[in-house]
Amino acid sequence: MFEEQIERRLRGRADGEPPKNDFLDLLLDHRGAEDGKAFDRQTLLSLLTDLFSAGSETTSATVEWAMAELLQNPSTMAKARDELAQVIGSKPEIEESDMGELKYLQAIVKETFRLHPPAPLLLPRQAETTSEIGGYEVPKGARVLVNVWAIGRDSKVWPDPEKFLPERFLEGEIDFRGRYFELAPFGSGRRMCPGMPLAVRMVHLMLACLLHRFDWRLPADVEKNGLDMTEKFGTILSLKTPLHAVASVNRRPKIDNVVATNRSSVNKENAKYVCRCIDRVPNLELRGLVVDADDARISLYTGRGIELRSEILVREPQQQAGLPHGHVPQ
Numbered sequence: 001m002f003e004e005q006i007e008r009r010l011r012g013r014a015d016g017e018p019p020k021n022d023f024l025d026l027l028l029d030h031r032g033a034e035d036g037k038a039f040d041r042q043t044l045l046s047l048l049t050d051l052f053s054a055g056s057e058t059t060s061a062t063v064e065w066a067m068a069e070l071l072q073n074p075s076t077m078a079k080a081r082d083e084l085a086q087v088i089g090s091k092p093e094i095e096e097s098d099m100g101e102l103k104y105l106q107a108i109v110k111e112t113f114r115l116h117p118p119a120p121l122l123l124p125r126q127a128e129t130t131s132e133i134g135g136y137e138v139p140k141g142a143r144v145l146v147n148v149w150a151i152g153r154d155s156k157v158w159p160d161p162e163k164f165l166p167e168r169f170l171e172g173e174i175d176f177r178g179r180y181f182e183l184a185p186f187g188s189g190r191r192m193c194p195g196m197p198l199a200v201r202m203v204h205l206m207l208a209c210l211l212h213r214f215d216w217r218l219p220a221d222v223e224k225n226g227l228d229m230t231e232k233f234g235t236i237l238s239l240k241t242p243l244h245a246v247a248s249v250n251r252r253p254k255i256d257n258v259v260a261t262n263r264s265s266v267n268k269e270n271a272k273y274v275c276r277c278i279d280r281v282p283n284l285e286l287r288g289l290v291v292d293a294d295d296a297r298i299s300l301y302t303g304r305g306i307e308l309r310s311e312i313l314v315r316e317p318q319q320q321a322g323l324p325h326g327h328v329p330q
Helices: 002-014 023-031 041-072 074-088 096-101 103-115 196-213 220-225 268-278
Strands: 131-133 136-138 214-217 246-249 258-261 286-292 297-302 307-310
Touching: 002 023, 002 041, 023 041, 041 074, 041 103, 041 196, 041 214, 074 096, 074 103, 074 196, 096 103, 096 196, 103 196, 196 214
Parallel strands: 258 286
Antiparallel strands: 131 136, 214 246, 286 297, 297 307
C-alpha cells in the first residue's frame, strides 16, 4: 500500500502536478535532499509504517476504553445512542461529515482521552535550553516525560476526576489538539503526535458505528463480578484484561419522515411515547409515520407501501401499554 502511494506521488511530480504539501511530500523532499542527510526508500517505508501503526494501535485502545466506560455507565450509552438516532436517523451509513453534529459523542471521546490517554507519558522530549518549571530547574539536554495520565486525574483541574462524566465537556471549548494543556493526549506544539488526525477520525467513526448498529451488554459473569478496569502500563495504555462484550443487531425500526397534523397537540412527550411503542414492533422497517392528534391515531407506512393503522392515544404519553395490533389492509 505504501509503495503504491509513493510511486503515485512520484509520478505526479514527474508529470508536473502541484505538490499537496502533506507529510508524504515532506518526506519525499527530504529523501531528495542534497545535503547528505537524505534517507533511502526502506527508511521512508519504515517511517510510514510506524506512523500508520501508531495511529491504529492508539485508536483500537481508545475505542476499547470508551466501550468499557460506556458499558459501566448505561445511562451515558443511552444518551449517545439517542443522539445518534436523532442525527443519523435512517441514513444507511454514518459519514465523517456527521461527526460535527454529534456533540455528546465528541464529549465521550474527550472524556476517554482524559481518563485513558493512549500514550500516558507521551513521547520523550529533550530540553533545548536550561529552563525553570514550577520552581524546578530543567537543565539543557535533559530528557523530559510529560505525565498526561496524571494531569487528566488532577483534582485541581478536574472536579470528580475519577468519574466518567462526558457532560463536563458540553460547556466550554476544551479540545485535545494541543491548545489546552489540561487535555493533551497527543502532546502539543510542532512535535505533537503526527498520527492524531488518523486516530481522531477513526475513534469517532468506529465508536459511532458500534453504538448505532448494535445493542451492547456485558456477559453475565462479568456483570456479576464487575468489569476489570485495571490498566496495563506500556507505551500504549490498554486494558490488562481484554474487554469482552455481547453485541446484538440493533433492530429498531427506521423512519424516513415524520408528519404531524395539529402540531400544537403533539409535544415532545407524545413523540417519545409514540417512538417507544414503535420500538416494540420487531423487524419492522418504517418509511413514514403520520401522527394525527385530533383522531388520537398514528398511521405507519411500511417499505411496501402498506398502511398499518393502530389506535394510539398520543395525548397520553404516560400510558405504558404496548403497541396494539393493528389492521393491515389487504
